[in-house]
Each structure stands twice: as structure tokens, then as C-alpha cells.
Amino acid sequence: MKANHKSKLLLAALVIALLLLPFITDALLGRSWVRIVDFAMLYIMLALGLNIVVGYAGLLDLGYIAFFAVGAYCYALTGSPHLALAFPMMFPAGVHLPFWIVLPMAALVAGGFGVLLGAPTLRLRGDYLAIVTLGFGEIIRIFLNNLDAPVNLTNGPQGISRIDPVSVAGVSLNSTQHIFGIAFPAVHLYFYLFLAFTALVVFVSQRLERSRIGRAWMAIREDEVAASAMGIDTRNLKLLAFAMGAMSGGASGALFAGFQGFVSPESFSLMESVMVLCMVVLGGMGNIAGVILGGILLALLPEVLRHIVVPAQQALFGRTLVDPESLRMLLFGTALIVMMLYRPAGLLPSRVRRRELGADEPAAETSVYDATH
Amino acid sequence: MRHTEDILLRTSRIGKKFGGLSALSDVTLHIQRGEIYGLIGPNGAGKTTLFNVLTGLYQPSAGEFQFNGAPYRAGKPHVLARAGIARTFQNIRLFANLTALENVMIGRHVRTRAGVFGALLRNRATRDEERAITERSRELLSYVGIEKPGQTLAKHLSYGEQRRLEIARALATDPLLLALDEPAAGMNATETASLKTLLQTIRDSGITVLLIEHDVKLIMGLCDRVAVLDYGKKIAEGVPEQVRKDPAVIAAYLGGGDE
Numbered sequence A: 001m002k003a004n005h006k007s008k009l010l011l012a013a014l015v016i017a018l019l020l021l022p023f024i025t026d027a028l029l030g031r032s033w034v035r036i037v038d039f040a041m042l043y044i045m046l047a048l049g050l051n052i053v054v055g056y057a058g059l060l061d062l063g064y065i066a067f068f069a070v071g072a073y074c075y076a077l078t079g080s081p082h083l084a085l086a087f088p089m090m091f092p093a094g095v096h097l098p099f100w101i102v103l104p105m106a107a108l109v110a111g112g113f114g115v116l117l118g119a120p121t122l123r124l125r126g127d128y129l130a131i132v133t134l135g136f137g138e139i140i141r142i143f144l145n146n147l148d149a150p151v152n153l154t155n156g157p158q159g160i161s162r163i164d165p166v167s168v169a170g171v172s173l174n175s176t177q178h179i180f181g182i183a184f185p186a187v188h189l190y191f192y193l194f195l196a197f198t199a200l201v202v203f204v205s206q207r208l209e210r211s212r213i214g215r216a217w218m219a220i221r222e223d224e225v226a227a228s229a230m231g232i233d234t235r236n237l238k239l240l241a242f243a244m245g246a247m248s249g250g251a252s253g254a255l256f257a258g259f260q261g262f263v264s265p266e267s268f269s270l271m272e273s274v275m276v277l278c279m280v281v282l283g284g285m286g287n288i289a290g291v292i293l294g295g296i297l298l299a300l301l302p303e304v305l306r307h308i309v310v311p312a313q314q315a316l317f318g319r320t321l322v323d324p325e326s327l328r329m330l331l332f333g334t335a336l337i338v339m340m341l342y343r344p345a346g347l348l349p350s351r352v353r354r355r356e357l358g359a360d361e362p363a364a365e366t367s368v369y370d371a372t373h
Numbered sequence B: 001m002r003h004t005e006d007i008l009l010r011t012s013r014i015g016k017k018f019g020g021l022s023a024l025s026d027v028t029l030h031i032q033r034g035e036i037y038g039l040i041g042p043n044g045a046g047k048t049t050l051f052n053v054l055t056g057l058y059q060p061s062a063g064e065f066q067f068n069g070a071p072y073r074a075g076k077p078h079v080l081a082r083a084g085i086a087r088t089f090q091n092i093r094l095f096a097n098l099t100a101l102e103n104v105m106i107g108r109h110v111r112t113r114a115g116v117f118g119a120l121l122r123n124r125a126t127r128d129e130e131r132a133i134t135e136r137s138r139e140l141l142s143y144v145g146i147e148k149p150g151q152t153l154a155k156h157l158s159y160g161e162q163r164r165l166e167i168a169r170a171l172a173t174d175p176l177l178l179a180l181d182e183p184a185a186g187m188n189a190t191e192t193a194s195l196k197t198l199l200q201t202i203r204d205s206g207i208t209v210l211l212i213e214h215d216v217k218l219i220m221g222l223c224d225r226v227a228v229l230d231y232g233k234k235i236a237e238g239v240p241e242q243v244r245k246d247p248a249v250i251a252a253y254l255g256g257g258d259e
């Protein structure tokens, strides 16, 4: 009774804090930081989506950003004047579908790509799967880069601009809105939109995790052979994990395109996939809170460095010796090595691992002897 | 009564080759409903390989089998599990980082239905199903005699408990045939004795048991019929007393230690 009450209060406090976050950030750090927080939210959504594939089902996916790209381009093509270039007869003004149609469509298309990636890789495990998914991610990016001829579908490396802003119930999020006399700038509005979607992804992850489906995924992660011998259709469940993760990535991609108003293949490099994977691993694979923490840390780190490192060096040495980007990679690499050494399960290890802190690996390793094969 | 006459599993001329090695050749046997059927033989005789064929992990190179009336040539593991064959593994294969309870709950997967929408909506049917899964899994944990809390990670259970957890997980699939690959390996005398009681209870509950075991005393005391494999061939079959006196068996297997 008491504990329930307390957790409800905590949740309410958290919601209020999150609702105030853009205003607080704006007041303390300035408008540009609200934008940074918005991007961090997108990363969190991505990390949560990837967590379904990697954290729950144990399928190492190094090309996850491809689904983000698919979602982003879905919106870019169906919510901008761009298609007028490729098909002037058919779409003289381009295509301008409303956001609420594009978003589920982007999720579905990305989900389809998820199955497309999943189907041929079902038999692969671990490092082999990682290599194929990596290739898949690159193929999508290269396609986006080169599909400007013979028909200009993606506009190549220049990318697609003038994407319609997201509008909710006829209200465009790209201009300041006044609600109850309070001014909500565009970045604040997008923050709330992203917050709502992040909450949705958290909800979906949580429900799936504690369900028959989630347990089956974890069984596959732990031991695929035993899982299949227990009657789990590993093929379908792996495809489902790929599809669910991809759908979440696709939806985030559409949000990204609407927010930024511009997409280009550059945003979907291998490095981005690696970043998102690191958020999952660093924070704590399979644990929602851990993944969110990982997303926040890794999305904000480069910005913090950018804002601190350069001024600090200017003040100390009068010039910039190390640029923030290299420092970021250095810190990032160090952090990963330290983590793997001291907290291999992540900053916030998953629920099951936490439950049994202390008594780590007793007789287990020796008892699982391998008598045959 | 009529039921005990029925044949649950019938293999016909099953063969399995690994490159040049014939791990199984022409293995024909049948298991009746309600019996405990022993499968013995020296190391490398092909016992585990036969299990792997029957549970769809290996595709046989020859022959086929009939289970519960339906023919299978190259079965898929999850299809055979659904049909009612459940197994344990010689080299324990639990979901090590999941709890004991979750391990058993995963065994219920094949007999339950909730999909993505059920999980997301968590509607009445799904909640009821989850409750039933948890309840049944708890029952099975105590049925096989695991007294530790269900929250214990599988890898933190003792060796004997891990073996029994595998049995509980297999039972959770509501099998018709429970196939156990050396369940007593590594157990001490007390643990083996309680395993024997457990297997008798399982048989009495109506589940047919197929048992690979090196512990001759356990086999003799428990099995209704025994088959002996040697170099992939069935060299004898029958009631334990008769098999134990078979010269071919003595030569191949029992000769060394027993009499």
C-alpha cells in the first residue's frame, strides 16, 4: 500500500519534471540546448528500439540506423516537394501527406525492411550476424546516396530539404504556439512530441519484456537450441524482434525528418549505428532504465564537450589544442574499455542480473560440463 | 488398460551419418505409452544422436519415425515439442541468466497463446493466462523438488537442482514423451534415489519416459524395457533382466564392471 503510494508520487514528480524540462533548460542554458535535448530524445527512442533486438532477443545488429533512415526518407518523400522532381506529371507539387498517416506508414515500411534483413540472417549468430547487419546498414545508406539517377528519388548526397513540419491537430509545431498565455517555442513543442513517443516506446518495451513473447526472446538469447527444443518457433520470434525494433526505428526516423526539415544520407553512417548500440550496451542491455541512461549520456556527451572543451582550452592555452570530436572519441573509447572491465552488464544491469547481486558465478561454470560434442 | 498397449513412438530404420561416421544405423524400436524405456550403450554409441533426431535438432540421413500416430522424417524442434516430445540435455542447457521460475515459464510457451497484442493490451485473457503460467510453473518447481525461491538464477542453482530444473522445464510443455539424457550424471547417491522416485511419479502421472543412463542400477530398477546401442546399432532390446544376460550386451557394455 505505502510503497505503491510512494511510487505513484515519484512518477508524478518525474512527469512534472519532464514537462518543465524544456523551460528549465531554456532558462538555464539557452534555446540551443533544448534542441540538443530534443535530439537526445530521438537517440533514446532509437536505443530503446534496438534494445528489443539486441537486449531482449540477443541479435547483434550493427546496421540499426538503416531503419531510422528508412523512416526518415519515408517522411521526406511523402511530406515534401521533392517528388515533383522525379514525377512532375504525377505530383506537380510533391507529396504532402499528413504526419499522422506518414508516421505509421514509416513504421510499417521500416518494419518490412526489418523482416527483409531478418529473413536471410535467421541462421546466423553472433559475429556473423553482426557483419551481415553492418553490410545491410551500409547498403541502405549507399542506395540513398545513389538513387538520384536515373530517376531522382532520393536526391543523392544533397539530401531532401523543405520537409513539411509536423503538425498535430492542425497546429504546426514549427512555430511558437501560445497556450493559456504561455509561449511554447517550436523546440519545446517537439520536445513534448518526442516525450510522448518515448513514453510509448517505453510502455511497449515494458509490456513486451514481461510477456510470453518477451520470455521467448530471452530464451532465444540465452540458448537458441534449448529454446527451440522447448517449442519456441525461433524463426518467427526472431523475425518479430527484428520487425518490432525496426518499426520503432522507423517511427523515430520520421520524427527526426519532421523535426529537422532536412535529411541526407550523411546522418545514417555506420558510426551512428555503433553509437546507438553503445547506448544500449553501456547503459545495460535488456534494461529499459539502463538504456535510457545510456542514451542520455552518449547523446549529451559530445555537446557537453563541445561547450566546455573549447572555451576551457581557450582560457587555459589561448588556443584549441584538442578538438572536441577527437576528445569525444578518446573519452568514449576509454569509457567502453573501463565498462567492459568493471561493469560488463552495463551501468544499470537488467532486472534479473541485479536481483542476484553479490553471489556471482559460483559453481555454475564448472557444473555445466560438456560431456559430448 | 487398453492405453498401455498403445505405441507412442516407433522409429523405423533411422540412420544418421556425420561425414564417414555412422552414428546411427537402422535403429528400429518402439516405445509403449506409459512405460519407462531405457536407452543404454557405451560412450559414443549414438544415444544422444538418437535424441537429437527425435527432437528435430538433427535431420536423419535415413529412416523415419512415428510419434503419437503422425509420421516425421525431418521434424522441426518446435513442431516436435508441440507434438509432445520434451527433453533434457546431457550437458545442461538451461537459460542460465534467467530465474528458475522463468525457465519453467518458458516451457509453458508452447501451450499458451498470448501474442504481441495480448502483451501490449494485457487484456483479461492475457492476464489470466499469465497467472496460470506462473501458478503452474511454481507447482512444477516444487513437484521436482526445488526448494530454493523461484527468483534464483538458474546458474546459481546446485548441480542436482539444475538437472531437476531441466526436468521441470520439460514437463511444463505438457509432454507425452519425456526424454531424459543422463539425468543422474554427476548426482550423488541420495540425489539419484530421489530422482528415481521423481521419475516413477512422473510415469505414474501418465507420461512416458525415455531414459538414457549410464547408472546400470538405476536403469535396472526403473525401466520396463531397455534397448542397447553399440556403434550406432541396436544390439539388444527387452526387459532389463533379459538384456543384462545377453552375451552381445555383456561383450559390448556390461561385461566390464557388472558381473
Ligand SMILES: Nc1ncnc2c1ncn2[C@@H]1O[C@H](COP(=O)(O)OP(=O)(O)OP(=O)(O)O)[C@@H](O)[C@H]1O
Binding pocket: A371, A372, A373, B018, B021, B023, B041, B042, B043, B044, B045, B046, B047, B048, B049, B050, B090
Ligand atoms: N554433430 C556431430 N558432428 C559430428 N559427429 C558427431 C556429432 N554428434 C555426435 N557425433 C558422433 O556420433 C557418435 C555418437 O555420439 P553420441 O553423442 O550420440 O553418443 P552417446 O551414446 O550419447 O555417448 P555418451 O554416452 O558419451 O553421451 C560419436 O562418435 C560422436 O562423436
Ligand SMILES: [Mg+2]
Binding pocket: A372, B047, B048, B049, B090
Ligand atoms: Mg550422450
